Structures are given as structure tokens and as C-alpha cells.
Amino acid sequence: xxxxxxxxxxxxxxxxxxxxxxxxxxxxxxxxxxxxxxxxxxxxxxxxxxxxxxxxxxxxxxxxxxxxxxxxxxxxxxxxxxxxxxxxxxxxxxxxxxxxxxxxxxxxxxxxxxxxxxxxxxxxxxxxxxxxxxxxxxxxxxxxxxxxxxxxxxxxxxxxxxxxxxxxxxxxxxxxxxxxxxxxxxxxxxxxxxxxxxxxxxxxxxxxxxxxxxxxxxxxxxxxxxxxxxxxxxxxxxxxxxxxxxxxxxxxxxxxxxxxxxxxxxxxxxxxxxxxxxxxxxxxxxxxxxxxxxxxxxxxxxxxxxxxxxxxxxxxxxxxxxxxxxxxxxxxxxxxxxxxxxxxxxxxxxxxxxxxxxxxxxxxxxxxxxxxxxxxxxxxxxxxxxxxxxxxxxxxxxxxxxxxxxxxxxxx
Amino acid sequence: xxxxxxxxxxxxxxxxxxxxxxxxxxxxxxxxxxxxxxxxxxxxxxxxxxxxxxxxxxxxxxxxxxxxxxxxxxxxxxxxxxxxxxxxxxxxxxxxxxxxxxxxxxxxxxxxxxxxxxxxxxxxxxxxxxxxxxxxxxxxxxx
Ligand SMILES: Cc1ncc(COP(=O)(O)O)c(C=O)c1O
Numbered sequence: 001x002x003x004x005x006x007x008x009x010x011x012x013x014x015x016x017x018x019x020x021x022x023x024x025x026x027x028x029x030x031x032x033x034x035x036x037x038x039x040x041x042x043x044x045x046x047x048x049x050x051x052x053x054x055x056x057x058x059x060x061x062x063x064x065x066x067x068x069x070x071x072x073x074x075x076x077x078x079x080x081x082x083x084x085x086x087x088x089x090x091x092x093x094x095x096x097x098x099x100x101x102x103x104x105x106x107x108x109x110x111x112x113x114x115x116x117x118x119x120x121x122x123x124x125x126x127x128x129x130x131x132x133x134x135x136x137x138x139x140x141x142x143x144x145x146x147x148x149x150x151x152x153x154x155x156x157x158x159x160x161x162x163x164x165x166x167x168x169x170x171x172x173x174x175x176x177x178x179x180x181x182x183x184x185x186x187x188x189x190x191x192x193x194x195x196x197x198x199x200x201x202x203x204x205x206x207x208x209x210x211x212x213x214x215x216x217x218x219x220x221x222x223x224x225x226x227x228x229x230x231x232x233x234x235x236x237x238x239x240x241x242x243x244x245x246x247x248x249x250x251x252x253x254x255x256x257x258x259x260x261x262x263x264x265x266x267x268x269x270x271x272x273x274x275x276x277x278x279x280x281x282x283x284x285x286x287x288x289x290x291x292x293x294x295x296x297x298x299x300x301x302x303x304x305x306x307x308x309x310x311x312x313x314x315x316x317x318x319x320x321x322x323x324x325x326x327x328x329x330x331x332x333x334x335x336x337x338x339x340x341x342x343x344x345x346x347x348x349x350x351x352x353x354x355x356x357x358x359x360x361x362x363x364x365x366x367x368x369x370x371x372x373x374x375x376x377x378x379x380x381x382x383x384x385x386x387x388x389x390x391x392x393x394x395x396x397x398x399x400x401x402x403x404x405x406x407x408x409x410x411x412x
Numbered sequence: 413x414x415x416x417x418x419x420x421x422x423x424x425x426x427x428x429x430x431x432x433x434x435x436x437x438x439x440x441x442x443x444x445x446x447x448x449x450x451x452x453x454x455x456x457x458x459x460x461x462x463x464x465x466x467x468x469x470x471x472x473x474x475x476x477x478x479x480x481x482x483x484x485x486x487x488x489x490x491x492x493x494x495x496x497x498x499x500x501x502x503x504x505x506x507x508x509x510x511x512x513x514x515x516x517x518x519x520x521x522x523x524x525x526x527x528x529x530x531x532x533x534x535x536x537x538x539x540x541x542x543x544x545x546x547x548x549x550x551x552x553x554x555x
Pocket of ligand 1: 036037098099100101102129131132177179180181206208209229370
């Protein structure tokens with residue numbers, strides 16, 4: 001069976017929208033399988049950036065001239081798009097940040113400092129990216145709270161029973177990812193959120209690996225905070241969103257002080273601006289935010305279900321092909337995964353595999369993927385990770401398989 | 413005994429046969445690594461790691477009959493091949509020749525193009541370590 005026939009997507013048409021895919025690397029056509037690190041950008045996003053600087057660059061809010069008004073409107077339009085993208089109740093709950101890392105740091109520093117006390121507990125999972133570990137370690141160090149970690153099974157799944165046992169009246173915050181960047185595991189976050197709320201804790205979801213791949217409905221999930229990075233969703237680097245329930249954001253102190261986030265300033269006392277501006281100190285990343293809107297539009301127009309279906313077909317195909325090569329061991333075999341294929345090859349270091357694939361124009365990521373504790377869990381230094389996006393093809397997966405096969409044959 | 417520059421010229425002509433094909437070049441480098449004299453397991457200590465390499469590279473040096481002899485290994489095959497090039501060039505040379513060597517073969521074979529910036533920086537760290545060893549052994553020789 002030709003696997004391409006099972007997806008409804010016209011990949012050729014999609015590929016035409018991504019100029020970088022015409023590139024050659026080492027004399028070979030680029031095959032870009034490093035999408036979990038950052039995705040490529042469609043022409044609509046690239047043009048939105050240029051268009052802003054060419055036509056209506058101006059600082060937003062508080063401006064009465066035409067350009068300021070146009071820029072403000074475009075910026076706030078992205079906020080509304082983001083609200084719709086994750087089905088938040090109000091645009092006041094959408095805060096623009098640099099990305100997931102800043103979103104988590106904001107919550108840890110603001111909510112954490114205000115509400116964590118000595119011997120309170122913060123729970124994360126063994127699947128977390130360093131961005132969802134270190135900010136909590138920092139705030140625990142400052143407040144005397146303790147960090148607890150949910151163990152991960154051999155297949156790469158969160159142990160829900162162990163989680164239930166970790167939860168207690170001391171638990172204040174639970175922070176887990178929606179999907180794992182190293183293994184692809186899609187976590188049962190709805191259940192995690194329900195259990196955490198039962199213990200009276202708030203829940204932050206790191207959605208870095210979900211934004212481009214999974215439907216997100218923060219109201220249905222009932223999560224308290226949700227973080228996204230634009231650059232992993234076909235959008236520009238340097239922006240992303242933090243969603244927070246408004247009643248929580250209201251009672252949190254500001255994260256940074258400066259322009260934009262204030263209502264009135266005197267040397268004696270300053271009052272904070274309303275949500276979401278209270279958390280957006282200084283001139284924001286206007287151009288990238290506006291272009292981020294185009295990225296969400298691209299995902300919506302292509303259809304999240306169509307994208308998901310295509311990527312899942314690629315993942316199944318790659319799992320079967322690469323997974324059956326001699327000496328290949330897949331790391332992360334959960335039944336529900338986003339399009340991430342992580343593997344090691346017996347006796348061959350991931351760096352060597354990555355470099356040899358690059359020689360054939362194939363971009364994969366090698367190493368610990370910013371999840372060192374998870375690599376320790378498997379007793380490995382790192383993996384080779386191929387992660388798929390909407391513009392990838394079955395022929396590209398064949399090239400990957402062939403590339404890995406050549407490395408194996410050479411080394412034996 | 414070939415000089416450092418004779419050995420560099422040899423390497424340059426071998427690489428020329430690969431006609432700039434990145435994949436073939438990497439395979440060739442790994443093949444060279446396979447031929448490297450095995451390093452004693454006991455020498456693979458953290459103290460002997462070259463700092464500045466992303467891969468693990470162990471390197472030791474000793475003086476014998478006023479010449480320097482190296483032993484090396486790495487946990488990745490390409491890096492092992494790279495360090496084997498240096499061992500081939502520098503093994504059995506005098507400390508002074510090593511300290512003053514000009515490694516023109518690196519740019520001549522276009523190394524950065526096929527191993528990338530990160531590994532090139534690692535390679536530079538290996539060269540530096542080799543020269544430091546030579547300097548230390550020369551000092552020892554003089555006392
Ligand atoms: C699961 C996960 N969390 C957090 C991050 C950090 O995202 P960013 O670097 O965009 O802040 C990443 C990015 O690699 C990720 O994959």
C-alpha cells in the first residue's frame with residue numbers, strides 16, 4: 001500500500017509554501033526532521049514580518065497616530081487568534097511572552113513566590129524539558145518548597161498511580177508537558193489536571209510540543225496555565241503565549257516592572273495595569289507576535305485534524321521502517337505519541353549518526369534534547385531524534401531509513 | 413621518520429581522492445579511527461579528557477628518547493578518526509617541532525565544511541592540548 005494515499009493532505013501544495021525546503025545541504029535536497037526543535041516557516045509568516053516593518057512599524061498602545069493604531073490592531077488581533085486557538089474564555093487570559101521558557105519562569109517567579117511556603121510541594125514529571133525543571137528548582141530554593149518527580153515507565157509514560165501517591169495537601173503546583181519533546185509521549189493531562197485539582201493544586205501545562213500537533217482546549221482541560229512557543233508552530237522565534245485563568249492572573253504580582261504594565265506611577269506608589277498588560281512590561285515583540293498570528297492561521301486553514309492524520313501516518317511508517325533496522329532500539333514507545341521518533345543504534349554514538357545523516361542533507365537532532373534526567377532514566381547519553389511536520393513526506397522517511405541503514409552497514 | 417609537513421601533505425593527497433564528498437570523507441575519517449592503537453582503559457579518566465570537545469576525547473602523551481608519543485580515544489567514531497589524524501602527524505616528533513607546527517592541512521582539506529563548526533572547535537581544542545603536552549614535556553626534559 002502506498003502510505004501517501006491514507007492522508008487527505010496535498011503535501012506538494014503545502015511544501016510550496018515553505019521556501020527553505022528548496023534548499024540543498026551538502027549537495028542533497030534538504031530533508032528537515034528537526035521540527036520538535038523548531039519548525040520551518042511558511043511564506044505568509046515571512047511576509048507578515050517584512051510587511052510590518054515595511055508598512056506600519058510603530059510602537060503599540062497609547063499612540064494616536066495611524067501607524068500606531070494599525071500596529072496595535074494587528075498585535076491585538078493575534079491575541080484574539082491565540083484565544084481562539086486554545087479556546088480561552090477571554091483575551092485577557094493571553095499573555096505574550098518570549099516562549100514556553102519565559103512562560104514557565106513567569107509563573108514560577110510570580111505565582112510561586114507569592115504562594116509557595118516552606119515545605120509546600122511542586123510536582124513535575126520525569127519527562128520534562130529543562131525549561132520545566134530549572135525554574136521550579138530555583139523557586140523551590142528561594143521558598144523552601146520541595147520538588148517531587150513523577151516516575152516514567154519503560155515505554156515513556158507517566159506513572160499515574162505514583163502521581164496519585166505523590167499528591168497531598170502540601171501539593172501547590174503540578175507542572176507537566178502535554179507531549180514529550182524527547183520521546184513524543186502524549187500525556188494524559190486531563191486526568192492529571194483532575195487529580196491535581198482534587199488535591200487543591202494548580203496545574204501548568206508545557207504545550208511546546210503540542211501547539212503544532214494537537215487540538216488544545218484550555219477550558220475543556222480546565223488547566224490553570226498553558227504555555228506555547230510560536231517557533232515550534234510555524235511561527236517566528238522570540239514569541240509565544242502564556243495562558244492563565246484570569247482569577248489566578250489577577251492575584252499574581254507582576255513579573256517584571258516597566259512601561260506598559262502600569263496604570264499610574266508616582267515615586268511613592270505604582271498601580272498595575274489590567275490584564276493582560278500587567279504582565280507585558282516594556283515594548284513587546286510586535287513584529288513576531290503579528291506574524292505568529294499568520295502561523296496559527298496556517299495551522300487552522302490546513303486543518304489540525306488533517307495535519308495530525310498526516311503526521312501520525314508518517315510516524316507509523318517511520319517507526320516501522322527505522323524501527324526494524326538491525327541494532328536500532330526505539331526510545332519511547334507509548335501508544336499515544338506526537339510525531340517524534342527517538343532511537344539509538346547499538347554501538348554507534350548518536351552524534352555520528354546525526355553527522356552522517358547531515359552529509360546526506362537530513363537534519364535530525366542528537367543528544368539529550370534538554371532532558372538529561374530522562375536520558376539518565378534510560379541509562380543513555382542521548383538519542384537520535386527525527387520529528388515530523390506537515391510538510392514532510394514518505395519519500396523523506398525512506399531517505400532517513402536508507403541513511404541510517406548505510407551508517408549501520410558501514411559500522412559493522 | 414617523516415616530518416610533520418610530509419605527513420600533512422600525505423593526508424592532503426588522501427583527502428583529495430574523496431573529491432569533497434562529505435559522506436565519503438566522514439566514512440574515511442571513521443575508518444582511520446578504527447586503525448588507531450587502542451588506548452589503555454585505565455587512561456580513560458576524566459583528567460585525560462580534552463576540554464572543549466562535545467564528544468569525549470581522551471588524550472595522553474609521554475616522552476621517550478626525546479620524542480613525544482600520544483595515545484587517544486573517543487566515544488564517537490568521527491571524533492576518534494579526527495584525533496587519529498593528529499596522532500599520526502605528531503607521534504614520534506620532538507616537542508619543539510610539535511610546539512611550532514603549522515597545521516595547514518586543516519584548511520587545505522576543508523575540514524570545517526564537512527565536520528561543522530562545533531566539531532571544528534573541538535578539533536582545535538585537541539590541537540591545543542597536544543601542544544600543551546609538548547610544552548610540558550619539553551619543560552620536564554630541560555630540568
Ligand atoms: C517540551 C518543551 N518544553 C519547553 C521547551 C522550551 O521552549 P522554548 O525554548 O521555545 O522556550 C521546549 C523546546 O525545546 C520543549 O520541547
